[in-house]
Amino acid sequence: MKAVRALAMALAIALCGGGVAHAQEIIPIPKAEKAAAPAEALPLASPDGEIAERLTGIYAQVEGLEGVRPKVVGGVVTLEGSALTAADKAKAQAIAERLAGVVSVENELAIEHRVSARLNPLVDKTREIGRSILExxxxxxxxxxxxxxxxxxxxxxxxxxxxxxxxxxxxxxxxxxxxxxxxxxxxxxxxxxxxxxxxxxxxxxxxxxxxxxxxxxxxxVRDTIENYIASILLSIRQPFAPNDHVLIEGYEGKITVLNSRATVITTFDGSEVRIPNATVYKANITNFSRSPERRFQFEIGVGYEDDLTYALALALSTVKGVEGVLEQPGPSVVVDRLDAYAVVVKVFGWADQVQSDFGKVKSETIRQVKEAFQRADISIPEPIQNVRRIDETDGAAPAHPPATPQPAAPQPIEAALKEIRDTAPDDTLTRKVSAIRETSDTDLLSEGKPTE
The missing domain is CATH 1.10.287 (Helix Hairpins)
Structure with a gap:
């Protein structure tokens, strides 16, 4: 209020303005108010006891920290006593540092080295595990x-x-x-x-x-699994049967065994070939045994100067007379082509693979046709070239040297001739395959005809 009255007095003097422009007015300064008395100091509540009690309860519940005794003075925690391991010592300090009101932690814990102290937790844990197992x-x-x-x-x-x-x-x-x-x-x-x-x-x-x-x-094991799956499909489809004469991936022989990994073929020279089932399943398979009737063919040349019609008729009649050649379907003889040295004739015939040996029937037919041509004086030309040599001295061609006499043909051996003419089936390979199959316990093929 005093300050307000002083301010009003100065304002009145300024409004009057007369002759007092250069006069200095002394404005009284108000007296300072009496300073307020300081408030009474409040007592500082220390949480040291609560911190110590809290830490003691925590350490009592943590395994390995039962021997820790915390002391707290002014927020500074001192850890005394012992811990079971170094890790437990560090754990005790970490727990104290996280507690509210803790200023610093002095870790004075000792590592426990007594045998009994180390073994007691293990014994307790073992007992606990045993009780859990029993329950x-x-x-x-x-x-x-x-x-x-x-x-x-x-x-x-x-x-x-x-x-x-x-x-x-x-x-x-x-x-x-x-x-x-x-x-x-x-x-x-x-x-x-x-x-x-x-x-x-x-x-x-x-x-x-x-x-x-x-x-x-x-x-x-992708390849192994692929072969195993292929073996299942082959055993279901069964495109061949045991002892079938087949051609697979260039290997010709008789089917011996189909196991969970490979198809075993015994070739005609007695060798054993194993083809992975995955390859067999995707391969082109030629099964010669699927049908008992099988056709053979061969070529023979006839000279240009010979009677071609007679040669064809002679070859056809000869083939029909060969043992093992079927009448139905019947054989046939055709002119295939004209070569520079001969007329090429192709001969066809059918054989029953069950009643006769295919290879023997074909061999016997070739032999008889060739001998029939020789008896009828029908030439069988071969590709030859005439070479003329001129002597540089007189220009005359040298005389041909005398022909070397050929040794006399041996007398026919009746047993050998009978064996040559024989066209009965050869069961050597069949018996070999059967013997192998008897010793195999992993065959997936069933006896009988193929099902596919």
């Missing part, structure tokens, strides 16, 4: 009983019934179906047992890991 054992036994029941049921179903023999085309497919059904029973039993144990989450993790592992293994 868990009845549940585990029930889960194992359920799993064993499903496993036994699957095995009993696949071993004692003949259902799968009726629906499977061969023993290999039957065994495969039985394995799949047993695996299904095992998986159902495993899921039921895990559900009883309350470990379905673990089961999902295990199955997921097994799936990834199976995928990795599948890429690693």
């Amino acid at each position: 868990f054992l009845p549940l585990l036994l029930v889960a194992l009983a359920v799993f064993a029941g499903f496993w036994s049921a699957g095995r009993l179903l696949t071993r004692t019934t003949s259902l799968f023999r009726k629906i499977a085309p061969n023993p290999f497919i039957e065994a495969l179906i039985e394995q799949v059904i047993r695996l299904g029973f095992i998986l159902v039993g495993l899921v039921a047992a895990m559900s009883i144990l309350g470990a379905t989450a673990l089961l999902g993790s295990v199955l997921g890991a097994a799936g990834l592992f199976g995928l990795a293994v599948g890429f690693a």
Whole structure:
């Protein structure tokens, strides 16, 4: 208020203005008010006791920190006593530092080296595990009983019934179906047992890991899996039967064994060839045994100066008289082409591979046609060229040297001639294949005709 009155007085003087322009007015300064008395100091509440009590309770509940004794003065925590390990010592300090009101932590803990102190926690833990096992054992036994029941049921179903023999085309497919059904029973039993144990989450993790592992293994053994699948398809389709005469990937022989990896062929020289089933499944297969009737052919030349019509008729009549050549379908003889040295005639004939040996029938037919031409004085030309040499001295051609006398032909041996004319089937390779099949226990082929 005093300041307000002083300000009003100065304003009035300024308004009057007369003769006092240069006069200096002394404005009284108000007296300062009396200073207020300071407030009474509040006592500082220290949380040291609460911090110490809180830490003591925490350390008592943490394993390995039971021997820690905290002391707190002015927010500074001093840890005394002992810790079981260095890790426990660091843990005690970390706990104290996180507590509100702690300014600093002095870690003076000692590491416990007494044997009894080190072994007591292990003994307690072992006892706890033992108690847990005893409590868990009845549940585990029930889960194992359920799993064993499903496993036994699957095995009993696949071993004692003949259902799968009726629906499977061969023993290999039957065994495969039985394995799949047993695996299904095992998986159902495993899921039921895990559900009883309350470990379905673990089961999902295990199955997921097994799936990834199976995928990795599948890429690693891709060729093996491809051959195995091809063996299943071949055993179902069965494009050939045991002892069939086939040509696969350039290998000719008789089918011996079809196993889960390869097809075994015994060639006509007695060698064993194994072709991967994946290759066989995708290959062009020539099966000479599928039909008993098989046609053979060969070429023979006739001279230009000979009677071609007579030569054709003679060849046809000769082929018809060969033992093993079928009347229906009948043989035939045709003119194939004109070469520079002869007229090429092609001879065709059919043989029954069951009643006769195909190779022998063809050989005997060639022999008889050639001998018939020779007896009829029909020439069989060969590609030759005439070379004339002129002597540089007199220009006369040298005389031909005398022909070397040929040795007399040996007397025919009746037994050898009989063997040459024989066209009966040769079962040497068939017996060899049968012997190999008797010792094989992994054959996927069934006896009889192919099914494809």
